[in-house]
Amino acid sequence: MIHPIFPFFVSDARPVDLSDPALDPRDHVRLAAHVNAARADAPAAWGGYGERRELYTGSDLFTGTEPRIIHLGIDVWTDPGTPLAAPLAATVHSFADNAAFGDYGATIILDHGGFHVLYGHLARRSLDGLEVGSTVAAGKVFAWVGDRHENGGWPPHLHLQKILRMGDFRGDFPGTATEADRDIWFNRCPDPTDLFV
Secondary structure, three states, rough: OOOOOOOHHHHOEOOOOOOOOOOOOOOOOHHHHHHHHHHOOOOOOEOOOOOOOOOOHHHHHHHHOOOOOEEEEEEEEEEOOOEEEEOOOOEEEEEEEEOOOOOOOEEEEEEOOOOEEEEEEEEHHOOOOOOOOEOOOOOEEEEEEEEOOOOOOOEEEEEEEEEOOOOOOOOOOOEEEEEOOOHHHHHHHOHHHHHHO
C-alpha cells in the first residue's frame, strides 16, 4: 500500500507547464507568478516528467556541450514547510545539501527496496539527525518542502525522482538529461507518478 507523501491528494493539484523558453530561474518573481497562476486555489501545482525546460540553461549546472533540459522527475509546487511522508517503507541511502544556485538544496535519497527515490528542494532541517541506513516507516514524515533561500533558489516545491540504478551517486543524482541521452535516462528514471495518491 502506498501512503500519501503530502497532506493533500496530488490528484487535487493542478498541472503546470514550464516548457516556455521565456522562463528564467534567475527571475524568481516571474517564475513564482507562473507557478502560482497555474496552482490558483489548489493545494499544489505539479508535473514535469519528460518536459523540455529551457529554463535550466539559466544555471551553469545544466550547461555544457549540450544542455541538460529534459526533466527526469515530477515537481509538486506547494507551500514551504509542507511535511513529506514516505510512500513506502525505506532506509536512508544518502543525503546532502546541494546548495549551488539551480541545484536541489537539501536532498534525501531513500532506498525503497528495488528502487531509490530522490527527494529534492527540501528544508535544511530535513537533514537534522539523519543517518545513512536508518529506517523510515511508510507514512512517516521525514522531510519538509524548502523555501527559496535553502532549496537552490527555486519557488518552493518537491522534486521527486524514481531511480532504478543508483550507481555510485550519493546525496545527488542528475535530475535532467540532454536531448540526445533522454531515452537512456528515462530507462534509468521511469515516471514516478505511481508513487502519488
